[in-house]
Amino acid sequence: MNQSQQGAWWKEAVIYQVYPKSFYDSNNDGTGDIQGIIAKLPYLKTLGITMIWVSPFYLSPGADNGYDIADYYAVNPDLGQLQDIDDLIKQAGELGIGIMVDLVVNHTSDEHRWFQAALADPASKYRDYYIFKPAVAGAAPNNWRSIFGGSAWEKVAGEECYYLHIFHKKQPDLNWENPQLRQEIYAMINWWLDKGIAGFRIDAITFIKKDQDYASLPADGVDGLASIKTKSRNRPGIECFLHELKEHTFNRHRCVTVGEAPGVPLQEYDSYIGPDGYFNMIFDFHAADIDVENGSEWFKQRNWRVGEFKEALFASQRAFCQAGWGTTFIENHDQPRALSKLIRDADYQNDIGAKALAAMYFFMAGTPFIYQGQELGMKNFCRQSIAEFDDISSLDNYHRSLAEGFSEQQALGFINQRSRDNSRTPFPWSNSVNGGFNQGAQPWLAFSSTDFSVNAQSQINDAHSVFAFYQKMIALRNKHYPQALIYGSFAAVEDVDERIVAYQRATHNERFISITNLSAQHLPYTLPAGEIVLNNYADADATLKPYQTILVKE
The missing domain is CATH 3.20.20.80 (Glycosidases)
Incomplete structure (x- = not known):
C-alpha cells in the first residue's frame, strides 16, 4: 500500500x-x-x-x-x-x-436530446458531440466489431455516413475530443x-x-470483423x-x-x-x-x-x-x-x-x-430457451456462438453459464x-x-x-481488527497446494492468515498457531475439508 x-x-x-x-x-x-x-x-x-x-x-x-x-x-x-x-x-x-x-x-442513448439534434442537423454543434464518419466505398468506415457483436458502426438514415457505438447501436459513443x-x-x-x-x-x-x-484491423472471426478493444x-x-x-x-x-x-x-x-x-x-x-x-x-x-x-x-x-x-x-x-x-x-x-x-x-x-x-x-x-433472456449481451453471444459453428444446445449452455441475467x-x-x-x-x-x-x-x-x-466478516474487518484487515500489508502464502488460496494481512503487532481450500478434496495443511476467528465448518484440524475457509489470528 x-x-x-x-x-x-x-x-x-x-x-x-x-x-x-x-x-x-x-x-x-x-x-x-x-x-x-x-x-x-x-x-x-x-x-x-x-x-x-x-x-x-x-x-x-x-x-x-x-x-x-x-x-x-x-x-x-x-x-x-x-x-x-x-x-x-x-x-x-x-x-x-x-x-x-x-x-x-x-x-449516451440514441434518444438523448444531443444525439437527436445531431441527427436532425448535420451542421449542428451536437454532430460533433458524437463520432460520425463518412462511408467508405458505400460501407462502414472500418471493420471494428462492437462489444455486443456486429459492426460498431450504424448507418445514418438518408446520409452516406455512420456513427460509432462501441456497445449497442442504441448507445452512440460520445466524442471526448470535443x-x-x-x-x-x-x-x-x-x-x-x-x-x-x-x-x-x-x-x-x-x-x-x-x-x-x-x-x-485483421479480421479475428468468421464475421470478417475485428475486436474494437484494440483501437x-x-x-x-x-x-x-x-x-x-x-x-x-x-x-x-x-x-x-x-x-x-x-x-x-x-x-x-x-x-x-x-x-x-x-x-x-x-x-x-x-x-x-x-x-x-x-x-x-x-x-x-x-x-x-x-x-x-x-x-x-x-x-x-x-x-x-x-x-x-x-x-x-x-x-x-x-x-x-x-x-x-x-x-x-x-x-x-x-x-x-x-x-x-x-x-x-x-x-x-x-x-x-x-x-x-x-x-x-x-x-x-x-x-x-434464448427467448427467456433479456440481456442484450446474452442475445448477441448466442447468435455469435451459432455463427462460430456451435449447436443451439451448446450456445444456450454458454449463455446459461455466463448470462448477466x-x-x-x-x-x-x-x-x-x-x-x-x-x-x-x-x-x-x-x-x-x-x-x-x-x-x-x-x-x-x-x-x-x-x-x-457476511455480517461477521464485516464486523471483523471494520470493528474488531481494522488496522490489520483494512490497512495491514498483504502477502501471499507460498509453498501450498495450488488449490489452497492463502494469504496474510499484517501490521507490526498483528497478523492474520486467511486459508481457503477451493477444491472438493481433503487437503493437508498445518494451521498456524493462534485463534480461529472465522470458519465455515464446526471444527478445524491438520486437513482442510472440501471448500473449508479459515481465518486465523496469530
Whole structure:
C-alpha cells in the first residue's frame, strides 16, 4: 500500500451494489424502484455495509438496462423520480450509509436530446458531440466489431455516413475530443456531487479515447470483423482526458471514485490509482474473467485451474498495494453468480461454498464490494430457451456462438453459464410469491424457478446462514481488527497446494492468515498457531475439508 494514501474514509467502506430494477418492487408494478431501496435500508444496515452503489436509475429507453442514458438529470419513471433519489440520500445518510451512483459518460442513448439534434442537423454543434464518419466505398468506415457483436458502426438514415457505438447501436459513443462536450459532462457530474452523493462508479471509462486513424484491423472471426478493444480501450492520450475530468470535478468535492478499468495493464495502475491517479480505486477483471478467453465472447471457454485463478488474484493484489488502493469483488451486474462460476463441484454450490468464496476475497487488501444476493449465496438460474433472456449481451453471444459453428444446445449452455441475467433476476426476500420481490405482479425479468428456499427472511436470524457469515466478516474487518484487515500489508502464502488460496494481512503487532481450500478434496495443511476467528465448518484440524475457509489470528 502506498503510505501517502493511509487513512482515507473510503478505504474503510464496505460497498453493496443494488440493481434497482431487481431489488424490491415497492408499488407492485413488476419493476424494482428507488422507494424499494429506501424500504430495505434497515436490512442493509443490519448486514453492516456502509455505502450503496446504485446501478443506473436515469431516464433511459432500456436497451442496456439503464446504461443507455437519455437524460442525465432525470430519473426513469419506472424507478421513481428525482425526489426519491433525494430521499434515498437523506435516509441512507441518517443510517451512516453513503450513496454511490453510476457515471456513464462513454456513450449516451440514441434518444438523448444531443444525439437527436445531431441527427436532425448535420451542421449542428451536437454532430460533433458524437463520432460520425463518412462511408467508405458505400460501407462502414472500418471493420471494428462492437462489444455486443456486429459492426460498431450504424448507418445514418438518408446520409452516406455512420456513427460509432462501441456497445449497442442504441448507445452512440460520445466524442471526448470535443472540449465543449467535456464541459457539459463536467457540469453534470458536479450537479450530482452537489446533491450529496458519496461518489461514482465510472462505467466503461477506459473506452473514451479512440485511435484517431480509425483504421481497419485483421479480421479475428468468421464475421470478417475485428475486436474494437484494440483501437479504443486504454489508448494513448486517455491520460489527458482523465486528468482533466478529475481536476474539473472530483477534486472539488469530498467524494470517492471507482473506475471500471478493463484493459489497463497491471504496470499502469500507478497512473490510475497512484498518489496522483485518476481515481481512488479501480476494478480489476483479470480473475473475474478466468473462465473465458475474452469477457465479451462467452463461447471461448477455458478449463481454468485454481492455481491460475489464485495467481490472477494475487497479481492484482500486488499491483494494487504497490500503486495505491484497489477493490475486491466476486460478483457484479455484469457477471454470473460466483457460486456457479467458481465452484464447479455441484455438491458444494451451497452454504459451504458461498462462505468459502466470501472469506477468500473479503479480507484481501482493498475496499470490498458485495453484489445484491451474494450475501445469501445465490446461484445461477437455468433458462430453457434464448427467448427467456433479456440481456442484450446474452442475445448477441448466442447468435455469435451459432455463427462460430456451435449447436443451439451448446450456445444456450454458454449463455446459461455466463448470462448477466443470472445476477439480475429479482432479489428473493422471502419464500412467498415472487420470492417477496413484490405482491404478485409479473416481474420485469421472469424467474426460471419458483424455488425461493434461498431468501433473506430465512437467513437474517439464522446464526449459521451465509448472511450471518457476511455480517461477521464485516464486523471483523471494520470493528474488531481494522488496522490489520483494512490497512495491514498483504502477502501471499507460498509453498501450498495450488488449490489452497492463502494469504496474510499484517501490521507490526498483528497478523492474520486467511486459508481457503477451493477444491472438493481433503487437503493437508498445518494451521498456524493462534485463534480461529472465522470458519465455515464446526471444527478445524491438520486437513482442510472440501471448500473449508479459515481465518486465523496469530
